[in-house]
Amino acid sequence: MYRIRFHGRGGQGIKTASRILGSAFFAEGFETQDAPLYGAERRGAPIYATVRAARTPIVERGPLRRPDLVVVADETLLVAAVAGVLAGVAAHTVLLVCTATSAQVWKERLRFEGPVLALPAQTDATADARFLGAICAGGAARLVGAISRSSLEHALAQELAGLEQSDRHASVERALAAWDRMSSHAGLVRDQEGTPDEELASPAWIDLAAEPTPSSEAAILVPATSVQVRTGLWRTMRPVIDEELCHRCSWICSTFCPDGAVLVDAEHRPSIDYDHCKGCLVCVAVCPRHAIRALPERDAQSAESAS
Amino acid sequence: MTRLLMTGNAAAAWGARLADVDYVPAFPITPQTEIVETLEHWREAGEIQTRVVMMESEHSAVAAAGAAALTGVRVFTATSSQGLLYAMEMLYTVAGWRAPFVLVNVSRGIAAPITLEPDHQDVLAARDSGFLQIHCASVQEVLDAVLLAHRWSEHPTVRLPVIVNLDGFHLSFTREPVEVPDAQAVSRFLPPFDPGDASFRASKPVSRAVAVLGGGPYSYFRYQMHRASEAALAVHETIAVEFQRACGRRWDLVEVYRAEDAEIVFFLTGSYATKARDAVDHLRAVGIAAGLVRPRVLRPYPREAIRAALRGKRGVVVLDQNLSMGQGGVLHTELAAALYGWPGAPKVLASFVGGLGGRDVVLEEFREMAHETLRAAEEGRESPRRLLYTAQELREVRKLQGIALAEREDMAKEGM
Numbered sequence: 001m002y003r004i005r006f007h008g009r010g011g012q013g014i015k016t017a018s019r020i021l022g023s024a025f026f027a028e029g030f031e032t033q034d035a036p037l038y039g040a041e042r043r044g045a046p047i048y049a050t051v052r053a054a055r056t057p058i059v060e061r062g063p064l065r066r067p068d069l070v071v072v073a074d075e076t077l078l079v080a081a082v083a084g085v086l087a088g089v090a091a092h093t094v095l096l097v098c099t100a101t102s103a104q105v106w107k108e109r110l111r112f113e114g115p116v117l118a119l120p121a122q123t124d125a126t127a128d129a130r131f132l133g134a135i136c137a138g139g140a141a142r143l144v145g146a147i148s149r150s151s152l153e154h155a156l157a158q159e160l161a162g163l164e165q166s167d168r169h170a171s172v173e174r175a176l177a178a179w180d181r182m183s184s185h186a187g188l189v190r191d192q193e194g195t196p197d198e199e200l201a202s203p204a205w206i207d208l209a210a211e212p213t214p215s216s217e218a219a220i221l222v223p224a225t226s227v228q229v230r231t232g233l234w235r236t237m238r239p240v241i242d243e244e245l246c247h248r249c250s251w252i253c254s255t256f257c258p259d260g261a262v263l264v265d266a267e268h269r270p271s272i273d274y275d276h277c278k279g280c281l282v283c284v285a286v287c288p289r290h291a292i293r294a295l296p297e298r299d300a301q302s303a304e305s306a307s
Numbered sequence: 308m309t310r311l312l313m314t315g316n317a318a319a320a321w322g323a324r325l326a327d328v329d330y331v332p333a334f335p336i337t338p339q340t341e342i343v344e345t346l347e348h349w350r351e352a353g354e355i356q357t358r359v360v361m362m363e364s365e366h367s368a369v370a371a372a373g374a375a376a377l378t379g380v381r382v383f384t385a386t387s388s389q390g391l392l393y394a395m396e397m398l399y400t401v402a403g404w405r406a407p408f409v410l411v412n413v414s415r416g417i418a419a420p421i422t423l424e425p426d427h428q429d430v431l432a433a434r435d436s437g438f439l440q441i442h443c444a445s446v447q448e449v450l451d452a453v454l455l456a457h458r459w460s461e462h463p464t465v466r467l468p469v470i471v472n473l474d475g476f477h478l479s480f481t482r483e484p485v486e487v488p489d490a491q492a493v494s495r496f497l498p499p500f501d502p503g504d505a506s507f508r509a510s511k512p513v514s515r516a517v518a519v520l521g522g523g524p525y526s527y528f529r530y531q532m533h534r535a536s537e538a539a540l541a542v543h544e545t546i547a548v549e550f551q552r553a554c555g556r557r558w559d560l561v562e563v564y565r566a567e568d569a570e571i572v573f574f575l576t577g578s579y580a581t582k583a584r585d586a587v588d589h590l591r592a593v594g595i596a597a598g599l600v601r602p603r604v605l606r607p608y609p610r611e612a613i614r615a616a617l618r619g620k621r622g623v624v625v626l627d628q629n630l631s632m633g634q635g636g637v638l639h640t641e642l643a644a645a646l647y648g649w650p651g652a653p654k655v656l657a658s659f660v661g662g663l664g665g666r667d668v669v670l671e672e673f674r675e676m677a678h679e680t681l682r683a684a685e686e687g688r689e690s691p692r693r694l695l696y697t698a699q700e701l702r703e704v705r706k707l708q709g710i711a712l713a714e715r716e717d718m719a720k721e722g723m
Contacts, residue, residue, distance in 0.1 A: 022482060026312050034312075035481035059581040059588075061477050062667045194585075197593045200671045204698045218420035220711040228710060 001054035002030075002144055002191045003064045006136055007085050008073030009236060011043040013133020016159060017071070018049035020137035020175070023155035024147045025053035033058045044234030044278060046083035053146075054191070066090050069189040071140050073132040075099040076298055078110060080233055086110065094189050096139050096182075098132060100302060117143070117185060119178055129236065130167065131174045134160065138175030138182075145187025152179055227276075231259065235279030238300045239272055245291035246270065253283040253292065309487045315446045315478030318485055319385060319411045319471070320345035322453025324355055325493045326409075329380035331359045332371035336390040337423055338475040339413040343385055365394040372408050373401025373468070377515055379506030381457065381499070382408035387475065388415035388429045395432065401468055402437025402532065404516045407460040407500075408468050409453060410438070414577070415475040416664040424665025425475035427577060427629040431637050437532045439469040439539055440606040442576040444562070446483040448603075449473045451556055454488075458497050458546050465539045466505070467532065476665060477578040488554040496546075496553035536607040543604060560609035563616045565591065566598030571677050571684075572617060572653075573599045574642060575626040579662055583626070586673030597677055602638075610645045617646070622655035622680040624673075628662040635692065636660050655684045661695030668695060 004021065008014035015036040022034030030053040038047040052058050066088050075097055077083040089095070093114045097106055103118040110116075119139050134156065141147040141155075156175055160168045214221060241253075250270045254262040261277040264270050272283075284292045313321070319342045323331065333343040349355045362368040365386050376382045386394060391412055401408075412430050416422040430440065439459065441452045449471065456469040473479060507513065519525050543560055551557040562580070565587050566572050573583040580601040590597035600616040600623075602609060617623060627636025634640060639658040646652040657680040661668045672695055679691050 019482065023312060026484065031484060032312060033481060033483050035476070037476070058483070059584045061481070061578060061582050065669070194589065195670065197589065197674075200674060203669070203672050203675050203695070205675070205693065206696060206698050206701060208694055208696050208701070215708055215712055222711060222713055225710050 001052055001058070001060070001194075002069075002146075002189065003067050004051040004053075004069045004071065004140060004144070004189075005048055005064050005067045006051075006071045006073065006133075006140070007046065007048045007077055007083060008132060008136070009043075009077070009234065010038065010045050010047050011236075012073045012129055013131070014047055014049050014073060014136075015133075017073070017133035017137040017140070018051050020134065020152075020155045020159045021051045021140050021147075022053070023158050024137070024141050024151045025051070025144075027151040027154050028147055030054065030146070031057050033061075037063065042234060044236055046077055046080065046233070048084070053144075064088060065195060066192070067093055068192055069094045069096065069140060069143060071136045072097045073136050074236070074298070075101065075106075076301055078106065082233065086112075089114070092190070092192065094143060096136070096143065098135065100298065115185075115188060117182065117188075119181065131171050134171035134175040135178045138178035140189075142179045142182035142186050143189045144191075145189070146191075149176070149179060152176070230275050231278050232273075232275045235274075235277060235297050237279045237281055237294045238274070238297045239277065239279070239281055239283050239292050240295055240300070241270060241272065242291045242293060245289050246287075247289055247291075249288070252286050252288065256282050256286045258282060309489075310484055311487055312482045313446060313485050314341070314480055314482050315443070315449045315473045316341040316413070316480070317345060318446045318450040319413075319453055319473065320349075321485075321487060322450045322471075323357070323383040323409075324349060325450075325488065325490060326381060326383065326454055326457045326497055327355075327494075327499070328357055328383040328457075330372075330375045330382045331357055331384060332362050332368045332375070332382075333359070333384050334362050334365045334368050334386065334390060336365070336387045338415060338425075338479040339385045339387040339390070339411070341479070342411060342413070365390040366397055369394040369397035369401060369410070372410070373397065373404050373406035376401075376406040376408040376468070377404060377505065377507055379500065379502035381461075383411070383453075383457075384408070385411040385413065387413040388417050391429045392417060392432060395436070398433050398436040398438060398468075400516070403528070405466040405505075405532070405535075406468055407466050409456045409460060409471060410468060411449075411453065411471045411473065413473055413475050413479045422664045423475070425477060425628075426663045426665070427472070427627075428663075430470060430472045431629045433470060434606060434637070437467055437536065438606065439465070439467055439536060439604070441469065441471045441604055442602070443471065443473045443478060444576075444578050444580040444601060444603075446478055446481065447485050447556070448558065449478060450485055450487065451550070451554065451558060452603075454493060454497055454554075455543075455546060455550055455558060457500075458550075459539065459543060461500050461502075462539075462542050462546070463503065464542050465535055467535055467539070472577070474578040486556075492553045496550055540604075540607050540609060558603060559612070560602070560604045561612040561616055562599070562601040562603055564599040564601075566600050566616055566620075568596060569598030570596040570621045571598070571624065571681055572620050572622070573597070573624045573626065573673065573677075574601070574617075574638065575628070576602055576605060576638065577628060579626065579628065579668055582668060582670075583673060586670055586677070589670060590674060590677055595677060595681075608641060608645065613642070613645055614649060614651060617653055618651040620653040621684040622657060623653045624657050624659060624676045624680050626662070626668065626676070627658065627660045630660050630663065655680055655690045657683065657691040659691070659693060659695055666695070
């Protein structure tokens with residue numbers, strides 16, 4: 001069975017990627033199962049989707065124990081533990097990343113045992129975010145080696161039927177380009193048997209005893225704990241204040257920010273709390289001086305790590 | 308017959324479409340919403356002639372469904388979790404009206420604490436309502452069950468509403484290959500609803516669901532529902548044969564997988580049963596004679612079919628994705644009642660509660676449940692009872708408690 005997992009953020013087409021790959025496998029005559037896994041739907045929050053494909057009916061369900069291929073649409077997730085990108089990876093697992101960095105850098109940075117491959121991240125993240133799913137699916141389809149270009153095309157036509165024609169064409173073009181780009185690695189991802197019995201650990205079950213309330217209630221008794229939820233992780237675009245242009249009216253951006261993530265100091269100088277800014281860019285839209293720019297988060301992070 | 312990839316929600320909608328339902332009163336709730344959205348989308352595109360109405364609540368949706376069914380039209384609705392609970396008063400009521408229609412429940416754990424992920428607490432809360440219940444394990448089964456359920460519900464011997472249950476996420480949002488029967492085959496199996504005398508005409512007023520005073524009439528009408536439900540077992544066997552003839556697939560009251568010669572049997576409902584199949588194959592490969600017995604129909608309770616499948620087994624691993632507080636798993640309790648005092652009863656009936664609120668149950672755990680149950684049988688010990696819960700999961704909860712309760716403990720220390 002092939003076991004493939006796509007990672008990305010809500011809005012990047014990760015569910016679509018899993019459906020394109022699932023339909024492509026299905027067109028090749030495989031039994032297929034594809035499923036998105038997420039909590040409360042949120043744009044920008046890490047999500048993942050799985051694809052299983054085999055020649056016999058599939059009875060496995062839920063998270064993949066040991067993926068054969070992990071595809072990452074957004075490289076910023078690779079360093080976010082909460083995204084669980086590396087969960088269950090084994091020596092044979094192939095990692096495919098949409099990245100502006102090289103595959104070798106990621107291989108070393110993550111100490112990733114198996115092969116790491118890169119699809120070039122596009123320069124304009126806003127424009128390309130909506131094609132990411134198709135790009136990831138195209139690359140993945142080539143790596144498994146069992147999917148023809150025409151089956152991929154068939155799957156793209158089927159799964160992207162709801163898009164505007166120009167977007168659909170752009171998606172198909174990018175997906176096929178990703179397929180071509182991975183041609184020298186075709187068949188690198190191999191289907192695997194199930195886990196052998198001797199490799200299964202015994203579950204560390206415990207007996208759950210009664211505990212007193214309030215600790216056994218689902219209640220939060222401490223104020224302002226939501227501060228500890230780093231919603232900044234959801235951000236795909238980062239607002240950046242230009243100190244030169246900002247004339248410190250300060251109340252407009254801070255008032256309109258729906259998350260209270262624009263802080264103002266005693267000198268009326270606004271600053272953005274990047275731990276909690278979700279990147280909605282309302283501040284960019286409302287600033288009368290146009291003193292706030294939007295940068296792709298990926299570029300902002302690589303600039304930070306370079307400096 | 309066309310084979311397509313589709314989600315459980317799409318399969319439920321396809322079932323309603325092929326059943327040519329007349330009326331769909333509903334109220335949106337995750338993870339069900341897609342079903343009614345899909346039907347409304349088809350209606351808008353002119354592909355179906357169904358009347359789809361958004362009601363102000365699930366309580367109203369079920370009331371409307373029951374009332375419409377009594378006028379002689381074919382009715383379908385869908386809900387989940389809190390929605391099913393909110394409709395609970397009407398579930399009991401419309402079953403008492405003997406209103407035949409189909410309600411798809413997309414299982415989701417119930418509050419509190421609130422969750423979006425699946426378990427079977429919601430559908431089992433409706434267990435005593437009079438609705439018949441079909442529990443699905445695959446997307447294909449969802450489509451087929453909706454067709455079977457309409458036929459079953461409308462059968463003159465039965466005339467009770469039916470819940471078709473599918474697990475949120477694991478079936479609702481998961482795509483699997485589905486053979487869509489052609490409309491002609493379906494219409495042979497499921498002709499238009501013939502309500503007989505039970506239809507309603509404006510020119511011919513009738514009173515349905517009247518009040519009764521005194522336990523005699525009340526007991527009579529309530530026990531008639533019970534008898535109709537029991538009689539539905541035999542009806543199901545008949546329609547299962549007819550469905551197979553029309554559409555090629557056979558759905559019995561109980562699914563039995565490699566259990567004939569098994570020593571140890573998994574017993575559970577819903578989509579995790581396919582994981583149990585995987586575990587059965589895994590255990591068989593290492594020499595353990597495992598099998599699976601899955602009740603598809605839980606109301607009426609298929610006692611004889613279950614007994615036949617479990618006769619003489621050394622142990623049964625019951626996995627409950629539900630929890631009756633202060634008692635334990637519902638499937639376990641009911642199975643014990645079905646087997647008590649019967650000479651063929653398995654020696655050990657182990658009770659595991661797991662998969663609450665979408666918690667995964669992994670292959671290791673199926674293997675360990677089988678081993679623990681077999682050990683109990685060999686050593687003559689009492690049947691195991693436990694929650695599937697690991698030390699790691701408790702550590703995660705401790706972290707959350709550290710955040711949620713920290714300051715309160717600080718305050719207590721300071722004597723505030």
